[in-house]
Each structure stands twice: as structure tokens, then as C-alpha cells.
Amino acid sequence: MSATDVRVNVQDQYVIIDNGILQLTLSNPDGIVMGVRYNGLDNLMEVLNKEDNRGYWDLVWNAPGASGAFDVIKGTNFRIILQSEELVEVSFTRTWAPSLQGKLVPLKIDKRFVVLRGSSGLYTYATFEHLQGWPDFDIDEIRVTFKLRKDKFHYMAISDTMQRVMPMPDDRLPGRCQQLAYPEAVLLTNPINPELKGEVDDKYQYSNENQDIRVHGWISLDPPIGFWQITPSDEFRTGGLMKQNQTSHVGPMTLAVSTITFLI
Known part of the structure; x- marks a missing residue:
């Protein structure tokens, strides 16, 4: 066909x-x-x-x-x-x-x-x-x-070793978490998925070195769909291959980031 x-x-x-x-x-x-x-x-x-x-x-x-x-x-x-x-x-x-x-x-x-x-x-x-x-x-x-549908995308994959079932965005709301030292980090006290209770959610813990950010994203089981952010090259990045940047995190969200600091 x-x-x-x-x-x-x-x-x-x-x-x-x-x-x-x-x-x-x-x-x-x-x-x-x-x-x-x-x-x-x-x-x-x-x-x-x-x-x-x-x-x-x-x-x-x-x-x-x-x-x-x-x-x-x-x-x-x-x-x-x-x-x-x-x-x-x-x-x-x-x-x-x-x-x-x-x-x-x-x-x-x-x-x-x-x-x-x-x-x-x-x-x-x-x-x-x-x-x-x-x-x-x-x-x-x-x-x-x-920003993907929270009712569908629950499993996140950053690399071969960094992938897991993720908390819901609602788990970061008052009554379900405890604010830690800075706004991005919370302790999950009453998550929707009780197996995640006691874990810390912080979007920065899923950062990766530029050289290793190739494919990352989310998986839906019903229907079976993967949403992947694919990085074709590093030419748009600054800070070197070992500079860390964000990837995907609770939302469910997936990002392509160029962190730059210069004056034009």
C-alpha cells in the first residue's frame, strides 16, 4: 500500500x-x-x-x-x-x-x-x-x-538506564506532596500511584549530558503510542558535549533545550 x-x-x-x-x-x-x-x-x-x-x-x-x-x-x-x-x-x-x-x-x-x-x-x-x-x-x-496528555502518557524513557513509570502532575499539588529546598523538588506524600510514595520528584534529576541526549520521550499503553523527541545533531547547543540539559519530566513534558549565554 x-x-x-x-x-x-x-x-x-x-x-x-x-x-x-x-x-x-x-x-x-x-x-x-x-x-x-x-x-x-x-x-x-x-x-x-x-x-x-x-x-x-x-x-x-x-x-x-x-x-x-x-x-x-x-x-x-x-x-x-x-x-x-x-x-x-x-x-x-x-x-x-x-x-x-x-x-x-x-x-x-x-x-x-x-x-x-x-x-x-x-x-x-x-x-x-x-x-x-x-x-x-x-x-x-x-x-x-x-505537553502531552496526562491520561495517556505515564511511562518516560530518557536512556537505556533512565526510564520508569512517572508520577502524575497532580502529585505535585498541595495535599499530595511536600515542598523541599527549591520549587522544582517535592517529596511525594500522597501520590495517585501509592507505589511512588516517599519518592522525590525533581525535573533536574532527568537531565543528561548533551552528547547523550539523542532520543527521549513518553510511552502510552492504551493505545500503544510513543512520543519521542529526536535530536539530529549538537550544532545548536553551546557549553560543550558534557554540558547538562533537561530532557523530559513530569507533565508529561518533553523538551529540546539549547542553554546559551551570550550578548548580541
């Missing part, structure tokens, strides 16, 4: 790319991943979250001397880069202007999403351009974040 051609349907608020295996729904013109349909499941993303809090690019930046600002990157313009039977590539861009000084990072950002014929995955990459004369700034981190 031959693979289905890739199709794209552009609507006022949505861009839907479908190859017969996977259906990707993006907001128009924001470029936020609102839905991923696969293997009979209407949406792998957390449907309880708002549509703009499911899958997105984000960054942390600041003007020199100012405090850091968290920015979920939302495009203002959409266009189709390439459309054929074999693939569809779309672009969501946002360009800084002087009226946005202090509000948005001074960059021209182009987020791209690609779906191939016969593929069960999606590709995403971005370019960041700082034009001459634009203000200087510090940028600390750029990430791609996916």
Missing part, C-alpha cells in the same frame, strides 16, 4: 498538515502546535490545556541589566514554503520593531514545521536573525516544548 500524499489545509485560525499517518494542527499565524493526531487518538497534546499551551517554541531573554523575560514565540505572519506530494514545509515569522523595545526580544524569528510523506513524525527548526542597529540583549535559553 503506497503512502498518502501530504496535504495542507489553511484556514483562518488553523493550518492542518496531513499525510494519512499523522495530522498536525498549528495555530494561524502563531505557529503553536495545538494538535497531533495519530494512531486513532484525536490529540496527543494535553487537551485540558489552553490551545496555546500545548506545543511551542520559547526563549528566555533580557535587555542588559534587566531581569529575564519568558517568551512563548508566536508568529505574526504565515506562509507555505514548499508544498508537494512528498512534503509540506510551512513558516511562521515574527519581526521585531522599535515599538516593541523592552517587550519582545530584538530578533527576526522564523519557525518552520515540516511533514514528510510516509513519516510518523514532524520536523521543526527555527532561524534567529539580529539585524544591524537593533538593540543588544542577553539570551539564556531557547526550547521546543511539548
Whole structure:
């Protein structure tokens, strides 16, 4: 049976790319991943979250001397880069202007999403351009974040030796845990899965060295689905191969992180 051609349907608020295996729904013109349909499941993303809090690019930046600002990157313009039977590539861009000084990072950002014929995955990459004369700034981190359905994805795998059944996000709420030395670390006192009682949950304990971050993600047993973050290379990372970065953690969440510190 031959693979289905890739199709794209552009609507006022949505861009839907479908190859017969996977259906990707993006907001128009924001470029936020609102839905991923696969293997009979209407949406792998957390449907309880708002549509703009499911899958997105984000960054942390600041003007020199100012405090850091968290920015979920939302495009203002959409266009189709390439459309054929074999693939569809779309672009969501946002360009800084002087009226946005202090509000948005001074960059021209182009987020791209690609779906191939016969593929069960999606590709995403971005370019960041700082034009001459634009203000200087510090940028600390750029990430791609996916928040999956908590009613489906319970088993997390970071490596051959780091994989397990995970706590639920509800286990980190008051009444089910005890706050420890810093906000990310809690003692599970009354988890939904009683076998996890007495354990400490801390997203940083699942960090890994850049050189070892290749494939990580989550598994659903019903239906049987794996959601995997695949890192094609280390060219976007800084800090060296032994620099540690986050991977996946309770949410269920999976990340691709470039932790950087420089002044532009």
C-alpha cells in the first residue's frame, strides 16, 4: 500500500498538515502546535490545556541589566514554503520593531514545521536573525516544548538506564506532596500511584549530558503510542558535549533545550 500524499489545509485560525499517518494542527499565524493526531487518538497534546499551551517554541531573554523575560514565540505572519506530494514545509515569522523595545526580544524569528510523506513524525527548526542597529540583549535559553496528555502518557524513557513509570502532575499539588529546598523538588506524600510514595520528584534529576541526549520521550499503553523527541545533531547547543540539559519530566513534558549565554 503506497503512502498518502501530504496535504495542507489553511484556514483562518488553523493550518492542518496531513499525510494519512499523522495530522498536525498549528495555530494561524502563531505557529503553536495545538494538535497531533495519530494512531486513532484525536490529540496527543494535553487537551485540558489552553490551545496555546500545548506545543511551542520559547526563549528566555533580557535587555542588559534587566531581569529575564519568558517568551512563548508566536508568529505574526504565515506562509507555505514548499508544498508537494512528498512534503509540506510551512513558516511562521515574527519581526521585531522599535515599538516593541523592552517587550519582545530584538530578533527576526522564523519557525518552520515540516511533514514528510510516509513519516510518523514532524520536523521543526527555527532561524534567529539580529539585524544591524537593533538593540543588544542577553539570551539564556531557547526550547521546543511539548505537553502531552496526562491520561495517556505515564511511562518516560530518557536512556537505556533512565526510564520508569512517572508520577502524575497532580502529585505535585498541595495535599499530595511536600515542598523541599527549591520549587522544582517535592517529596511525594500522597501520590495517585501509592507505589511512588516517599519518592522525590525533581525535573533536574532527568537531565543528561548533551552528547547523550539523542532520543527521549513518553510511552502510552492504551493505545500503544510513543512520543519521542529526536535530536539530529549538537550544532545548536553551546557549553560543550558534557554540558547538562533537561530532557523530559513530569507533565508529561518533553523538551529540546539549547542553554546559551551570550550578548548580541
